Amino acid sequence: NAGVTQTPKFQVLKTGQSMTLQCAQDMNHEYMSWYRQDPGMGLRLIHYSVGAGITDQGEVPNGYNVSRSTTEDFPLRLLSAAPSQTSVYFCASSYRMNTEAFFGQGTRLTVV
Amino acid sequence: AQSVSQHNHHVILSEAASLELGCNYSYGGTVNLFWYVQYPGQHLQLLLKYFSGDPLVKGIKGFEAEFIKSKFSFNLRKPSVQWSDTAEYFCAVSDSWGKLQFGAGTQVVVTP
Numbered sequence: 009n010a011g012v013t014q015t016p017k018f019q020v021l022k023t024g025q026s027m028t029l030q031c032a033q034d035m036n037h038e039y040m041s042w043y044r045q046d047p048g049m050g051l052r053l054i055h056y057s058v059g060a061g062i063t064d065q066g067e068v069p070n071g072y073n074v075s076r077s078t079t080e081d082f083p084l085r086l087l088s089a090a091p092s093q094t095s096v097y098f099c100a101s102s103y104r105m106n107t108e109a110f111f112g113q114g115t116r117l118t119v120v
Numbered sequence: 121a122q123s124v125s126q127h128n129h130h131v132i133l134s135e136a137a138s139l140e141l142g143c144n145y146s147y148g149g150t151v152n153l154f155w156y157v158q159y160p161g162q163h164l165q166l167l168l169k170y171f172s173g174d175p176l177v178k179g180i181k182g183f184e185a186e187f188i189k190s191k192f193s194f195n196l197r198k199p200s201v202q203w204s205d206t207a208e209y210f211c212a213v214s215d216s217w218g219k220l221q222f223g224a225g226t227q228v229v230v231t232p
Contacts, residue, residue, distance in 0.1 A: 039218075048129065050210060050222040051164075066219070098163060105218025106152050111163040 010034050014099050014112035021089040021119045029084040029115050031099030039102045040082040041109070044068065044095040051098065057082055058105060089119045122147050124213050126223035134231050135203055141196040141226050143211035153194040154212040154220070155185055164210065170194065181205070206230045 015030045033040065041056040053066030057076040071093060073085040082101075086093060096116050100109040127142035145151065155167040168179025175187040185196045194211060211223040 041220075043222075048224055050124075050224040052222075053219060056219065100164075106214035106220070108154065108166055108169055109164075109212075109220055111165070113163045 012099055012101050012110050012112040014097075014115055016115060017113060019115060019117050021086070021117065023089060023091060023119060025089050027086050027089065029086075029097055029099070029117075031082045031084065031112060032080050033082075033099075033101040033110070034080065035101060035103075035110065036079060037101035037103055037110075038079065039105045039107075040076065041066070041100050041102075042072070042074065042082070042084045043098045043100065044093075045098060045114075046095050054084065054097075056105075086117075091119045093117065094119045122213075122215070122221055124211055124221050124223040126209075126211055126226050128226050129224065130227045130229070132229045132231065133201060136200050137230075139196075139198045139201045139205070139228065141209055141211075141228070143194045143196065143223060145192050145194070145211075145213045145221075147192075147213060147215045149215055152214045153185075153187060154214075155179065155183070155194070155196050156210045156212060156222075158208045158210065158225075160207070167196070167209075201228075201230045203230050203232055 012033045038059045042054040043051040052068045055074040057063045099112040102109045123146045125144045153170040156164040157167045158164045170177045170187045178184045208225045210225045212220045214220045
């Protein structure tokens, strides 16, 4: 079972560059979300989606875009990377919004 | 604003000692409660969850948690820890509107 698959695992960007973090799930979950994890701050919700074609902002959406064209995929785009976006990013999916979340392996992003 | 508080940021204990991690939340209505664990270099995994029923919940690896509604608490316990329990532990709460809210996490180090 693949579960939630994130790519890449590591990435270094220069300030101002753009990139897309990929996330795919094979559990037919309607709800998907992106979090960033920073020391001492737990996981903070960036964007989420309750189904294909529907996305919404979470707690820390600035500087990030998302789209959900299929149930399986939920990419996260950094439009113009900033050092403040250095973090570990996790994608998660769940059957419903308030049920158990399954997490991907994470992407460690460094912006220099 | 809704919030999740974890009482300790760092806990160091010896093997065979008992562990209790505190978690309090500020949601006023029906909640779903979770404890996740993140082993070094890995993604978050579900330890246990509470939706309804018996407030004493048993999870994997000998962990349990007790939901005390009157205290808005969901404390995690393990009677005898092992070195392999070294990890970061996150409490998470969702209400009927959805979206998981995570605590800041507790880093637990178990010494041999």
